[in-house]
């Protein structure tokens with residue numbers, strides 16, 4: 512791949528304690544959503560809906576890989592992994608994770624995220640919107656298990672549900 516000016520690394524998140532001694536590490540959620548949905552608008556206009564979704568999913572996947580490496584890890588049992596993930600997602604105010612079913616032998620997990628950072632409270636548009644989360648969750652599960660997962664959002668605030676529900680299925684060779 513060609514050289515990138517801003518290849519992602521965790522360092523790009525910066526030294527927030529140094530840089531924001533007065534304002535601190537949090538910002539209003541509207542600002543995060545403003546960034547996300549204006550970027551999505553531009554990407555969709557330039558590349559179409561399908562490609563924009565693909566780009567968001569890929570960015571979510573990259574985020575999930577980095578997030579796992581820096582925030583999770585060090586756990587070997589699935590139950591411990593989920594517990595740690597729930598704690599971190601809540602502490603960072605990303606969302607409230609619940610596991611509905613987990614059949615690890617069959618490689619199928621159904622999970623929900625309530626009060627989701629990306630979509631909770633959005634207008635209903637009859638279409639699931641959390642493609643970034645799909646990539647993010649796929650990368651977390653893959654990082655933990657070493658297996659590739661396909662993650663699909665099946666219910667979303669934007670489809671009239673009050674939680675986002677995702678199915679995760681292992682991709683078998």
Ligand SMILES: [Zn+2]
Nearest residue numbers: 630641667675
């Ligand atoms: Zn959603």
